[in-house]
Amino acid sequence: MEQVLSVKQLQKSFKDTQVLHDITFDVHKGEIMAVLGPNGAGKSTTIRNIMGIMYPDGGEVVFHNHHGDTIPRHKIGYLPEERGLYKNVKVMDILLYFAELKDYPLDRAKERALDYLKRFDLEGKENVSVEELSKGMGQKVQFIGSIIHEPELLILDEPFSGLDPVSQDVFKREIKKLADNGTAILLSSHQMNLVEEMCDRLFLMNKGQQVIYGAMKDVKAEYANFKCTIYGDNDVATLEAIQDVTRVEQDGSTSVLYLDRDVTLPGWLSNIPGDLDVQEIFVDRISLHEIFVDVALGRSIAAKEGVLDAE
Template sequence: MDVLLSVEGLEKSFKDKKVLHNISFDVRKGEIMAILGPNGAGKSTTIRNIMGIMYPDEGKITFHGYNEIPRNKIGYLPEERGLYKNVKVIDILLYLADLKDYPQKKAKERALTYLKKFDLEGKEHVKMEELSKGMAQKVQFISSILHEPELLILDEPFSGLDPLSQELLKEEIRNLARNGAAILLSSHQMNVVEEMCDRLFMIQQGQKVIYGTLDDVKMKYANFKCTIRGKNDLEKIEQIPDVQRIESKEDSTVLYLHKDITPAKWLKKLPDDMVINELVMDRISLHEIFIDVATNKNLLLANEQMGEGDEHA
């Protein structure tokens, strides 16, 4: 896929505090790219530099190889929502589309289509302050995509939405990517990131810690774990080879396995008399990797010490 947005060597300081250290990544046409990290890691500063709200001390940001992103080519859904409360839905949508130099007739047609798609048909003449939080969230999302941006930046887009509305939003984001938009998604909902994103960039204390496809990240950092449902003696479980850590409850056990085990071979090492009502073998989740990074544990460091080094696309 073609690179649409390129961030290279971004450095940013506020007074004597450096908040971004050599941040580099690409966002490609037709992909959903996650930017992740705990609060204060530098995500918002990175996004604001891309948006042109602030400027980096060092480094460059290019769009199609050019140094400036045209305002009508970018859509942005901020984490802090803020559409004018006393303005009608259709008026605010058309006003924001006009700011992007988008034709008003086409904007109105698209606005009505999207309002219907997001179960807001008939709400076009309702003032924003009369909408529920979820409805207002959907209107703000529509405002970010109405002008058909090539690059869409979504900051916590699912916050405040019920499960059905989340599914509607997910499907529309996927449609936009399928139609060629480059999407940069910031979210703390790791299950959503695993479900939707093609690649991810994880930042901690202003520095890159993980960068690559979801499959690559899982292969590198997410060792296998085996969940066994059944009442078993802990002493017997502790005799099973190639187990790093055990989490045991009354009727279930999670075995965190050493790196580079082969699941099919390892399963043959389970005792013949072990009680297994249900068994699941999978890799640790992106949520667990995120927690490891955010709490400065040793998972990443341990893998690097094994000679694997940093992941890069």
């Protein structure tokens, strides 16, 4: 798969605090790559170094064969977490302004803008000023501005923030369509369910360091141990004593048993004590959300730091 972006051993410090420690990952053509981590993990600093908003103290960012100042920024699209549209400017004017900044033909940009406004249910809004739009509408306009110039690499920082479920579905559909057409997409979001649904690979970081890097399916297989949810009135100590149970979380009559990674489910289920109160029971793997929380809280999964099959 063609490599579009390569981040190599990125290091960055502010005064005496090092916020990035040898951050290394790649983004390939036509894939959606997630950069994840709790607040303060270094995600935004990493993105700003990629964008050239700031420069690393060590390591490098490579876009195709271009390094540092030679990277053609007009081939990169960026939707920042902090929204920034001129409120008293008409929608079409702001979109054409974004296109002009990227040296993109304005006639082609206008065609694309009208097409995307229609797709995002903003048809007829091209002559409306930005201040007249709702927050969700403004987000759609800024998203269109980030892709108006047909970027080869698209960086999305919290793209779903403030969107209702219908608008989220529209964004998901358009992001997947861009990837299918060859755009390399780097996505940062705290909405783990959407990340798990959309992304091909992920780079999970904490305190400026890599924790997990690999294909989503491999991360799930490697780190998403099984859990068993039991509905019934049971004592925590009794559940913790069951073989291959590493942790129990209980909320009223609902108990969640987290199992060892090497557990064999049929055998484990057959050994559940017969005197447990079991009204309902089901087994599944822990979600990406739970993996994220484990990392954020420094629980056991953080000790498994490593690189999976990142290609």
